[in-house]
Every structure is written in structure tokens, then in C-alpha cells.
Amino acid sequence: MSDQYFPPSKSTGPRAKKPGVPPSLKLDTEVQYIKGVGPKLGEILRKKGVETLADLLEWYPRAYEDRRAARTIASLQPDELVSLKARVLRVSSFNMGASRRKIYDVVVTDGTGKIHCKYFRAPYKGYFERFKPNQEVRVIGKVSAYRGQIEFNHPDIQDIKPDASTSLGAGAAADAAIAESAEADKMIPIYPESEGLTNRQLRRLMEISIDAVRVQLAEGKPVAADSKSGAFEKIPEWIRKKYDLVGRFDAIKNIHLPPEDAGAEFTEQSSPYHRRIIFEEFFWLELYLASKKSGLARESAPAFKPLTNLIEKLYASLPFKFTGAQHRALGEIVKDLAKPHPMHRLVQGDVGSGKTLVALAASLVAKENGFQSAIMVPTEILAEQHYQNAVKYLEPLGLTVGLLTGSMKTAERNQTNEMLRNGAIDFVVGTHALIQDTVEFKNLGLVIIDEQHRFGVQQRNQLKKKGVSPHFLVMTATPIPRTLAMTVYG
Incomplete structure (x- = not known):
């Protein structure tokens, strides 16, 4: 692999750098030009999303192995994160029940006992083919208990003496033995297993890269191409x-x-050190959210007066009382609707907790301010259920409720579209049919989405654009990571 730090200068003028003298190191330097990488390993790193020096430095260990506390198999206890040297006894696989999925099993021993290392998927193609009987390996993982026996599930199994073809530079076997001895009494970072890239290689690359940055910082040279100062530090001193x-x-x-x-x-x-990086990640997220919120504050939306006459009539018509949580949620929504910029709020609650009734109550505020509301759901069955609830609770209060789905007859759809266009419908329930180009609203002020994770951002925005920056309310019983991410990032 290449020992070159950076690509040679392409300049041919009189000020061109002499061959072998690298230009200044930058965080956006392509990873293949870092000493010890080269094109082949650079391509492997790029497939892992590591394209620049900055990407490499921010590829943090997933765990640590304390080799000062190396263990034997006989001493292992469940739930311990351990490291041990062992020899491979055998590698096998078998089907998982009646399915065609396989469980892979690597059995290792260290003389004090043997233990199974089980995998429910291969980390990468050829992972298990590299193990041979009596091969010396290092196993790092968390001990599990299964049917009274201890085992590892998806541990890191590393070659102690890898072939030259899988190591940095020439004389790999000798280098590996020296490296293994040097690391025998240290805390070792563990990175995700990657085909064609060992943990020892990655640790060495980190050492080279960090040392290069250290030297450059000590010489006062800029390393960041994306700032005027070129400073490595991004958080102001007063915050630190x-x-x-x-x-x-x-x-x-x-x-x-x-x-x-x-x-x-x-x-x-x-x-x-970990606390600093964790703080930094949350710091930039909070800064992004604050910036986004500031952008929303500059976007105009109808400011609804907090008129509650219809809400009070809704309360009086119910055979039960709103819960404290429903009152709090509705109160926060009403406050947001009174602001002159779009509301973006998520209402989360278990099935049957009363989210829909809160949304219907919010639509009453829109009605009293002269605006229409729309609720978009993922299926026609759910649309029919919401429609029946809306008719039950809203029509007695003087609202006209409409339904728009893909299975409706053309004449019915045309009639509903006309009523939406002239403002005759106050509250409409629909599926994806609501985002068709033929659907127009007279004065859409509130958009409600039920079970948001079934929709993409583009579909959601199509409905939003049918109003002049309408307020936006999301309901979900299952705040899966994608739902929460969409709430944060839009």
C-alpha cells in the first residue's frame, strides 16, 4: 500500500512543490492519500462511508477491549464483556428452524474449556471461510447464557497472526506478532468488522492520522478547509x-x-473524551433545530384566535370528560395555532387514548377562524373510521364533513372536490387522493396526518402546499425512529 501522504501537486509552474513534499493536511483530504492507505484500501474505506480524513477520525470505536484483564473460558460469567485468546476447533452452520436462514457456529477453546460463538448473519461474505482448525484467534464479546450454557453472540473474532495479504505493508506476519505483543497490556479500541480491513489496520491508520494532525496543529498550520481560521476546534472556548x-x-x-x-x-x-464528542453531536443537532425553528418563525401562517366556543360545545356533547393529558395537548395546540408561523407538532398516544378527539377539537379552532381542516390517513378503512367519528362529533356542531378516497366514483369525487374548492366542506378525511392535483381547497388552515410513518416527505408536503403555509399536526401511536426523525428533520 502507498506510503504517500497526499496526491502530488499538479502545478507545473515555478512555485510547484518539490516531489515528495506534501501540501498541508486538510480534513477534506481524500482518505486514499493518507499514509498507509492507497487506492485499494481507500476504496474499502469509501464503501464504509469513509471518504476523507475527517470521516476517518470520526469513525469512533464501538467498544473497548481491556487486555490487561484477559480471561479464560473457564472463568467466564454471563453478561461480561471479555477478551480472550483461543484456538478454533471447528466452524459449522445449520438452518434456523424450518426456514432457510442459517446460524453460523464457531467453536473455540483455550485449554480451560470451549465456547460456541454464534452468528445469525455473516458479517461479510467469506467471514467464516477464513477460520481454520487450530488457528489462533482473539475473541472479544459479551458472554450470554442459553439453556444453561454460556456462549457468545456475534463476537469480534480477530486473527492473531493474519496472512500478509490482509495486513499493512510487507512482513505482515512478523508485524502482527510484534503488534500483538505491544498491545498485550493495553486498552484496545474495537471497530466494526469489515471485509478487507482488520481492527489492527484501522488502529494503525488512526495512529498515523492523529499523529499527522498533531504535528500540523503544533506547527500552527490550518487543517480545516471549511472555516476561515482552519481551526480543528469548532466549539467556542466559553462554551467549553x-x-x-x-x-x-x-x-x-x-x-x-x-x-x-x-x-x-x-x-x-x-x-x-467521550463526553466531549457526545456533547458536540447534541450541540450541532440543537443548533440545527434552533435554526430550523427560526426559519419557521419567518414563514407566515394564519394566526388563529383562541376561540373556544365550539370546543366548549364539544365538551358538553360528550358522554365523558377529556383526560388531563388531552386537555394539556389541546391547550398546547391552541397556543401554537395562535402564532403567525406554521405549527409543527406531534401528538403521540396509545391506541384508544383519544388522539383523534384532540385533533377534531383543534379543527374547531380552525373552523371558528374561517379555515378548513384536512386529515390524511394511509388506508381507506381507517379513512372510513375517521369519517364516521368526524360526522358523529363535528356535524352536530354545524361543520360539514367530507370524505375523499381513491375508490369513490368519479361523480362523487368531483362533487367533493367542488365543495372543497368553494369552502362548503369544513373538515375532510382522505387517503392519498387528497394530494392529487385536481384537489383544491378554498382556505386550508390545518393539516392533520394520522400514522405519519406510512407517508414520505414528498407526499406530506404535497398536502401541505394545498394551503398557504397551513398548521401541521401529526398523530401516531407508534413513534418509530423514522417518525421521530421526520418530526425533527421535516
Whole structure:
């Protein structure tokens, strides 16, 4: 692999750098030009999403292995995260029940006992083919208990003496033996297993990269191409002092190259260095959300007066009382609707908790302010259910409720479209039919989405554009990660 730090200068003028003298290191330097990488390993890294020096430095360990506390198989207990040397006894696979999916089983021994390392999927193609009987390996993982026996599930199994073809540079076998000895009494970072890239290779690349950045910072040279100062540190000093944060370079260096006194705070990822990176990630997320909120504040939307005459009539018509949670949710919605910029609110609650009634009550505020409301649902069955509820609770209060689905006859759809266009319908329930180009509203002020995770951002925005920046309310009983992410990022 290449020992070249950077691509040679393409300049041919009199100021061109001499061959072998690299230009200044930058965080956006392509990873293949880092010393010890080269095109082949660079391509492997790019497939993992690591394209630049910055990407490499931010590829953090998923765990740590304390080799000062190496264990034997006989001493293992469930729920322990351990590291041990062992020899491969055999590798096998068998079907998972009646399905065609396989369970892979690598059995290892260290003389004090044997243990099964089970995998429910292959980390990458050819992962298990690399193991041979009596091969010496290192196993790092969490001990599990299954039917009274201990085992590993998806541990990291690393070759202690890998072939030269899978290591950095020439003389790989000898280098591996030296490296194994050098790491025998240290806290070792563990990275996700990757085909064609061993943990030892990755640790070495981190060491090379961090050392290069250290030298450049010590010489006062800029490393960041995306800032005027070229500074590596991104968080202002006053914030670091206020929250007692270590510097960014110290954090990255020690996360990848743990100090000699590293202890349990590293295996638990709670060290000051981890805390700094965690703070930084949340800091940028909060800054993004604040920026987004500021952008929404500049976007105009109808400011609804907090008129509650119809809501009071709804309360009086119900054979039960709103719960405290329903009152709180509706109160917050009414406050948001009174602002002159779009509401973006998520209402989460279990099935039967009364989310729909809260949404219907919100539509009454829109009605009293002269605006229409629309609720979009993923299926026609759910649309029919919502339609029946809306008719039951809203029509007695003087609202006209409409239904729009794909299975409706053309004449029915045309009639509903005309009523939406002239404002005769106050509240409409629909499926994807609501986002068709032929559907127009006279004055859409509130958009409600039920079970948002069934819709994409584009579909959602199509409905939103049918109003002049209408207010936006999402209901879900299952706030899956995608739902929450869409609530955050839009």
C-alpha cells in the first residue's frame, strides 16, 4: 500500500512543490492519500462511508477491549464483556428452524474449556471461510447464557497472526506478532468488522492520522478547509469552559488511542473524551433545530384566535370528560395555532387514548377562524373510521364533513372536490387522493396526518402546499425512529 501522504501537486509552474513534499493536511483530504492507505484500501474505506480524513477520525470505536484483564473460558460469567485468546476447533452452520436462514457456529477453546460463538448473519461474505482448525484467534464479546450454557453472540473474532495479504505493508506476519505483543497490556479500541480491513489496520491508520494532525496543529498550520481560521476546534472556548469540556483534538486522540491509565470509563464510554464528542453531536443537532425553528418563525401562517366556543360545545356533547393529558395537548395546540408561523407538532398516544378527539377539537379552532381542516390517513378503512367519528362529533356542531378516497366514483369525487374548492366542506378525511392535483381547497388552515410513518416527505408536503403555509399536526401511536426523525428533520 502507498506510503504517500497526499496526491502530488499538479502545478507545473515555478512555485510547484518539490516531489515528495506534501501540501498541508486538510480534513477534506481524500482518505486514499493518507499514509498507509492507497487506492485499494481507500476504496474499502469509501464503501464504509469513509471518504476523507475527517470521516476517518470520526469513525469512533464501538467498544473497548481491556487486555490487561484477559480471561479464560473457564472463568467466564454471563453478561461480561471479555477478551480472550483461543484456538478454533471447528466452524459449522445449520438452518434456523424450518426456514432457510442459517446460524453460523464457531467453536473455540483455550485449554480451560470451549465456547460456541454464534452468528445469525455473516458479517461479510467469506467471514467464516477464513477460520481454520487450530488457528489462533482473539475473541472479544459479551458472554450470554442459553439453556444453561454460556456462549457468545456475534463476537469480534480477530486473527492473531493474519496472512500478509490482509495486513499493512510487507512482513505482515512478523508485524502482527510484534503488534500483538505491544498491545498485550493495553486498552484496545474495537471497530466494526469489515471485509478487507482488520481492527489492527484501522488502529494503525488512526495512529498515523492523529499523529499527522498533531504535528500540523503544533506547527500552527490550518487543517480545516471549511472555516476561515482552519481551526480543528469548532466549539467556542466559553462554551467549553462552561461545560468543562476537553478540547476536540484531545477527545479524538484519546478515544482512538486510549491513555495508559484508561479504565472502566472507557469500556462504559463515559470518559471526559467521550463526553466531549457526545456533547458536540447534541450541540450541532440543537443548533440545527434552533435554526430550523427560526426559519419557521419567518414563514407566515394564519394566526388563529383562541376561540373556544365550539370546543366548549364539544365538551358538553360528550358522554365523558377529556383526560388531563388531552386537555394539556389541546391547550398546547391552541397556543401554537395562535402564532403567525406554521405549527409543527406531534401528538403521540396509545391506541384508544383519544388522539383523534384532540385533533377534531383543534379543527374547531380552525373552523371558528374561517379555515378548513384536512386529515390524511394511509388506508381507506381507517379513512372510513375517521369519517364516521368526524360526522358523529363535528356535524352536530354545524361543520360539514367530507370524505375523499381513491375508490369513490368519479361523480362523487368531483362533487367533493367542488365543495372543497368553494369552502362548503369544513373538515375532510382522505387517503392519498387528497394530494392529487385536481384537489383544491378554498382556505386550508390545518393539516392533520394520522400514522405519519406510512407517508414520505414528498407526499406530506404535497398536502401541505394545498394551503398557504397551513398548521401541521401529526398523530401516531407508534413513534418509530423514522417518525421521530421526520418530526425533527421535516
